Amino acid sequence: MVITQETHDIPTKSGTMRTYLYRPDTEGQYATIIFYSEIFQQTAPIARAAAILAGHGFVVLVPEVFHELNPPGTVLAYDDVGKDKGNSDKFTKPLEHHDSDTEALVDFARSLSFCTSQLGSMGVCIGGHLAYRAALNPDILGAFCLYPTDIHSNTLPCQPGNDSLSRTADITAELMLVFGKQDPHVSSEGRKLIYAKLEASARNFSWLEVNAQHAFMRDEGERYDPAIALQMYLKAVAFFQQALK
Template sequence: MIITSQLHDIPTPTGLMRTKVYKPEEQGIYPAIIFYSEIFQLTAPIQRTAAIMAGHGFVVLVPEVFHELNPIGTVLGYDDAGKDKGNADKWAKPLEHHDSDTQALVDFVASQSYCSGKMGAMGVCIGGHLAYRAALNENILAASCLYATDIHSDTLPCEKGNDSFTRTKDIKAELQMIWGKQDPHVPDEGRMKIHLNLIASGNSFTWHEFNAQHAFMRDEGDRYDPALALRVYAMAVELFHRSLN
């Protein structure tokens, strides 16, 4: 399926949020996926992932997750400087602002004639957390959360009691939780804490652990596992075709 892409600056309560929208070129009405990036924002690997998902018949929206903390169009490097800036942004932006970003994206999708109105969320690293968080929005029907950081540790700023771990019981969407066993950011005890909480909260979810490191989907760097990445893409595509079509 041939795809096209376009930039949109979407208004939010905390400022304009640049969002790259990928969609099939062929005219039609398609379900939408919000794809939340790592701390580095719209890097080349993130854009390639978005293109892969769009090529399976989805409108894929990739927002700048820290739009209010950087000039529009900021992309951080996969180096120490980029990591330090991205982590500082992560700890500076409250979850409530991510929630209002998600609602702005939901409203944008509702206004587009090529969108069916059915929506999912997907993300990697902090983006996996944000996809999990987006599932609190009643318009999100399914979320694929890849090695989601900071859920178990409650390290992202928010109002008391509004952290994602505590709010798990309020998620109605189907969750697909994907982890690397060798991921130091979410160790065994952290994954177990999340797993037990999902069971106790009665969520609809699937749970997948692989022998892989953090960021094993990123097609740059020595942690990339291309065979596993293909498998995970297929799992995500299956989830969204089933839940959004």
Template sequence: MIIQQATQEIETATGAMRCQIYRPQTEGQYPCIIFYSEIFQITTPIERAAKTLAGHGFVVVTPEVFHELNPVGTVLAYDDAGKDKGNQDKFTKPLEHHDSDTEAMITFFGQQPYCSGTFGTMGVCIGGHLAYRAALNSKITSAFCLYATDIHSNTLPCDENNDSLTRTGDIKGEITMVWGKQDPHVPLEGRQKIHQKLMETERNFTWHEFNAQHAFMRDEGDRYDPELAIQCYQMAINQFRRSL
């Protein structure tokens, strides 16, 4: 499918949030996927990933995940300064604010004539965590989470007993977790902790571990694994087509 792109600012409980929207040019109603970025926000690799999904028949919404903490349009570089600023933002914004962002996107895009009213989530790195977190919302039917950080360690700010791991049992839809076994950010014991929680709460989940490093989907840098990336895109597309 040929796609089109637009920018939309929506109101959230913590202020205006800019979203990039990628969707088929052909008129019709399509399932909506909220695609959460890394700490660097909407970089060119994130744009290309969103376009890849949209071209398979989805409305893909990519929000500026730290909109409260940066000027509109902020994109951080893949360097030490960008990493430091992104991590500062990550450890500053409470999970509850991400929750209200998700609710605002569901409300807004659920009213758009090009959306079918069904929602999935996908994300990489902190975005993988946010896709998992968004799945706590009962309106999210399907989630595809890639090397999700900070779930196992409960290192993101939130109210007591409101961390994502503790609330795993609130996930109602289908969820897929994808990991790189050489990822130092989520070691074996961390992955086991999440797997055990999903098992204990009897969630509908699929689990994949690859011989890959952190950020193996990002098509910039020396950790990119093109073959695994294509495989993961296909798995996500198949899941969303089936579940949405």
């Protein structure tokens, strides 16, 4: 399926958020996936991932997750400088601002003639956390979370008791969580903590652990695992075709 790409500046409660939109280049209405990036924002690997999803018949929105802290269009490099800046942004922006960003993205999607009312969320790394967090919004019907960081550790700024793990019982969306067993950012103990919370709160979730490192989806760098990444794209497409039907 041939796709087209657009750029939009969306108003949010914490400022204007540049958002990149990918969609099928054909008439019709399509379900929407909000795709949350790593700390580096929309890098080339993130853009390619969004294009893959859109090519399977979805509208994909890629917001600049730290729009309050950077000029529009900022992309951080996959180096120590970029990593330090991205981590600083991650530990500066409160989760409540991410919540209002999601609200703005839902409203934006529903204003578009080529979008249905069905929305899901997906993300990698901090974006996996944000996809999980987005599922607190009742308009999100499914969340596909790839190696989500900082859920188990409660290290992101937020109001007391408003961290994502503590709010798990408030999620009504279907969830899919995928972790790499060799990921140092989410230990075995951390994964078990998340799993136990999901099970104790009787959430509708699926769980997968693969033999891969952190950022195994990123098609740049030595940690990329093409075979597993392809499997995850196929799983994500099938997941959203069911959850957003």
